[in-house]
Amino acid sequence: MPNLPFFTIDVFTGTRFGGNPLAVVIGGDALDDATMQAIAAEFNLSETTFVLAPADPNNVARVRIFNRTAEMAFAGHPMVGTAFVVAKQRPDLSTAVFEIPAGIVRVQIERDANGAPVGAAIDAPQPLTIGETVAPAFIARALQLTPADVVTTHHAPVSVSNGNAFVVAEITGEALSRCDPNLAAFREALDAHPQFGSRFPVHVYTKEGSTLRARMFAPLSGTWEDPATGSANAPLACLLLSLEPDAQEASFQIHQGVEMGRPSLLHVDARRTPEGIVATLRGSCVAVMHGEIEL
Known part of the structure; x- marks a missing residue:
């Protein structure tokens, strides 16, 4: 060969x-x-x-x-x-x-x-799907935070996907820098949620207007932390649009990888279509x- x-x-x-x-x-x-x-x-x-x-x-x-x-x-x-x-x-x-x-x-x-x-812009292959919610305590234990650090005002931690599922949770801005994955707690979370198969990727974010800060952890898949996760930020943008029933589209700038010393910038546009909420990701x-x- x-x-x-x-x-x-x-x-x-x-x-x-x-x-x-x-x-x-x-x-x-x-x-x-x-x-x-x-x-x-x-x-x-x-x-x-x-x-x-x-x-x-x-x-x-x-x-x-x-x-x-x-x-x-x-x-x-x-x-x-x-x-x-x-x-x-x-x-x-x-x-x-x-x-x-x-x-x-x-x-x-x-x-x-x-x-x-x-660079390039890509259309995610599937419309948004929203799966099961996850108790905030699982997110807090997995990232060694307190339950009060997990914000549930807008949505509970929930599985979302545009072709690859992630558990998305909003947390406080101060807590974002304190995230520290606990492998045993990730395993416990997966044991409690066998529907996720062999992985339990957690994508956490903070939001100020259309600017987001995010971190993604998937230690059970070998990625302790990811500098930039398009397949998590795309459904995150779609989820945020879904929470605004009168809006037809929304655009976000998402910063990730800052804590790792690999700053990343993702642009995500979400829009409603007859097929559902879809996303375009560019960078x-x-x-x-x-x-x-x-x-």
């Missing part, structure tokens, strides 16, 4: 070594699932993607997404970063359609005045490394 080229990109930032790093492997159609998972574990990033031949030749690519321990149906920063890498290889590309397990992701490439790609990217994987 020939060596496979790979690229790493920092996503949701315009500064190298900020944002959320991503590895993109070009090709690998003949690889089995175990090898793809092993490559993702070797990179040891939040996610690694594989750009494969599409099932429908009208689409640009089929993309598989792996975190450190499992394949994912959808993730936001891998879609934005993968679009950036593909656009660097195809100067003519302005839009793209990616096939992923959660459905179809439509992409708008963003380029500078010289035609070089600088900038910076190329970092490239090389080959020997197999």
